[in-house]
Amino acid sequence: MRRALPYLLSLPALLVCIGILIPFFTAVYYSLLRFRLNLPAMKGFIWFDNYINFLSDAAFWNTVKISLVYAGLTVGVELLLGLGIALLLQKPTRFNNIASILLLLPLMTAPALAALMWKLMTNPNFGILSYFVSLLGFHDFKWASDPSTALFTVTLVDVWVYTPFIMILLLAGLRSLPKAPFEAAALDGVPRSFVFFRITLPMLLPYIITASLFRLLDSIQQFDIVYSMTQGGPGDRLMVFQVQSYLEFFQYTNVGRSAALLIVLWAITYLLSNIFIKQWLKLRERAHGGA
């Protein structure tokens, strides 16, 4: 009984693991099939043909490109903004603390609903943002429905929702840095820019890497915001991985191709997440060990 106890207690967690792994391996299997829901007779094992077809498929490369651009752009902007805001709010005054709590609100808004909020604000008829840009002289600014500004608009929503995530991690990091090097630098009259680039930034780097990898992993598979805003459009302008595979599955009922797309995405996130988990465990060790 004593020996069986830990296994008994972790049974539910084990079941969840199995509940994840079975669909996962099913997806791997589907990705090797010619499998269309509307043409069941055609179903058959075709090895890696779905993947091989990707190589010469412009839509696939468009998806890869858009997903990478989206992830790079959103995380880049969020990192710069998040770092800037964290530095602004670094001193633990009452005002700064209240501000940092209020900044959590976008992060706690469901991304799908945040997209709807921005859709209302960018509506060409009455959207407040459409009005603001018309004051600046852009009278026909179409936001998410224009191919040339769709990426910008969706990035704006992503930045609104997720910058607070990076900000809050970096703020926790900044406030946990040891005081001694900063006091020594202040005593010696070292210029502030030097302190920032030679002391603050290097010491904050593990936090920056953790936060960016975390966001990068989520952003490359963004679905909620893009789907709610434009469903991948206009045209295929925002056809990121998960939106593309969702449409492939439900609109074109091409299960094999949809699964193969998701496996490609999974491979990318798997590589990234291995780097991330190592980094994260290191940081966790330090946070626990240092205390």
Added chain:
Amino acid sequence: MDHTSTLEQVIRGVLITCVLVFFLFPIFWIVLMSFQTNETILRIPPSIVFEPTLSNYSALITGRLESAAGNLDIAFMKNLWNSFFLSASSVLIALVLGIPAAYAFARFRFRLGEDIAFTLLSFRFAPPLLVLLPLSLYFKQLGLTNTYIGLIWVYQLICLPLILWIVRGYFEDISPDIEHAYRISGNSWLKTFWKIAVPLAKPGIAAAGLLAFIFAWNNFVFALILASADKQPVTVGALAFVTASGIQYGQIAAAIVLSIAPTLALALYAQRYLVEGLSLGAVKG
């Protein structure tokens, strides 16, 4: 750095104000819209001066929208209830199942525990559709599509790993000595767990439960794929709501306000736990 000049303080103040405006204005504006009729919403230039009306909220609550195009029945309150019911029951089940497992992971070093923890962590970052699309076909065969049971089951994929990781960290921080002492005086394992370990880890359990609730509530893609209109939570329901014809903009805004208010209120209430929970405990605040 106490020698900050007045100029620097002014610049800081201006920058922080800009940041706050950017991040809070959308919420403020949608709340304002929710108290307006189409007439005042469509005014140009827009103005924050208007006669507030509760008609949008009352239309949502009664489920009858009266418009020029005729009357329209909508089930928004049903969506709101679905969100609440799905999130609350998923978190409750995840707590009952997850706390003992988290305890086992923290107290016993065993191979399976490490494997489970690692699998859950690595799938935290896998694309959700990878699991959901095959699952949708299985659910059809099992008759679980569009059932609360099926949805609560898949919501465990969000709630349980979160609870496991956060609560495990809390159990690890409690010294096992107290439990040993209690065991030695003749108490059973179960009693030790229930009377000593769980009360000590209470803040962690509360944090994990609140966060799991927020994440379950905010989830979109699970119910988009596995539920139809009558079982959908607000995140999915609101999307269909926007594209329905004859709906007034103020009503959409009111629906959004009602949908985000619970998580925002919880977040403000539980803010000191958020940092840790969000980072899976990577950064101890």
